Amino acid sequence: MIDFGILGVVDGPWRKSWTSDDALRYAVGVGASELAFATENSSGVDQQALPTMALALTHFTEPEQIFGDVDKTRVLHAEQSLTLHRPFPVAGSVEVRRQVTDIFDKGSGALVVSRVDAADASGPLFSAVSSAFLRGEGGFGGSRGTSSRSAMPSREPDRRLEFATATNQALIYRLSGDRNRLHSDPVYAAQGGLKRPILHGLCTYGITCRLLIGAFADGDAHRVTGMTGRFTAPVIPGDVLVVDAWQEHSGVAFRTSTAAGTVVIDNGRLELAGPR
Template identity: 80%
Template sequence: MIDFGILGRVEAWRKSWTPDDVLRYAVGVGADELPFTTENSAGVVLQALPTMALALTHFTEPAQVFGDVDTTRVLHAEQSLVVHRPLPVAGEIEVRRQVTDIFDKGTGALIVSRVDASLSGEPVFSAVSSAFLLDEGGFGGSRGSSVRAALPSRSPDRRLEFATAANQALIYRLSGDRNPLHSDPAFAARGGLKRPILHGLCTYGITCRLLVGAFCAGDAHRVSAIAGRFTAPVVPGDVLVVEAWQEDSGIAFRTSTAAGTVVIDNGRLTLSG
């Protein structure tokens, strides 16, 4: 059962990274753009993709522990990221994580956590993650909000595609998320899956990278925020389709498989400049 003592508990630690980690993450989300994948190309300056911030703090030390729950039944539900300054290609951040809410959704529990990271005392990024724990609901708590923003009714302004590799999850896990749900067939089967699935944050990172290419001319430093809700798993080898709408307030987006299954909805990318 859920350890309700985690509510409000603050964990703090430090996390460092190097350009090697930046390169490894970029390849993990399928990048072949030189500014994300090389540090020694003439006339090219290495950039860290903004969503790498999540790889630095999600499912990394210290591990997020919800109590005595079946970890095969824990699903990443929602994710938002606010970038206060471009993520450098090397550094060490001070990280603070706190469970802010535990909601009773009936069929399961939704646990919301917030992470704030700073570098030399200055904010670098903030992130809010929601994890859905199947079969852990029914404890009488608040259901929380379930308001969803509607996508524009017109055809998307851009339609972007990316074919994930059969070993995409095995590459992405090298950035720190070693959850066996994405690599171990036996563990995945315990969770009712036919095979290991792709990390939700890998799909998230791929989506962000494609949007950076389409709307920022490859300048990842223009991203100030991204948010989305995970709705279905992706299997390594699936083709992802990102539909995006340019609006005054930013980019609305939805990510689906080529077969039409929506895997990220309620997406929003906010740009600076």
């Protein structure tokens, strides 16, 4: 049963810190082979942190977000947005606050929307809004909310990007802090109705962001100002990911699928600043 008392309550602040090594570990977790993301001492190459690392620090890590007495194996990541107020640094420390802003009744489940804000000594660094779908927790008579779906471009994609995830991709990614057993423990995954452990949604999100930075930002992660997307299906470690992307004004619309054609992130958009 959902604890509706969490609505509107601000959790925190708590502190999250990271080092250059953490940035390298995260980059490898999302399959990076680009030297700027995966090394710190390559000749003529300055290390950069991937902006989606901000989510690895503040989502599904301690302190755990509690929705009430609900079955954790039936909680799915539904939507995610990230807004960067400044480029995400290779190392740093932030003060984090989190608030549940909405709880919607979707019938077959409940959608819990949360906002995270993080600031360092220079001020706000990033904000993020995530939605968790709690299967079987709907039907309580609440508002359904509005649809966040938007039409994707109807033309052929400007770029089609591919990445073959490794069979141990989730085991590498979990070293950045998300130790949810749905991504590593076959017995636990089966309790949630899954045939095998699945890849973290935020790992797929990070892989997608990395590919788009390479294709549309000349590999410069500092140009990313935001990213949003809706998770629609799980990825199995070892799946090949295909990102269809469309250049649009100051950003890139995208959809991520498996090579078999299953859409796994829909209604995606990456926001980019101009070249430095």
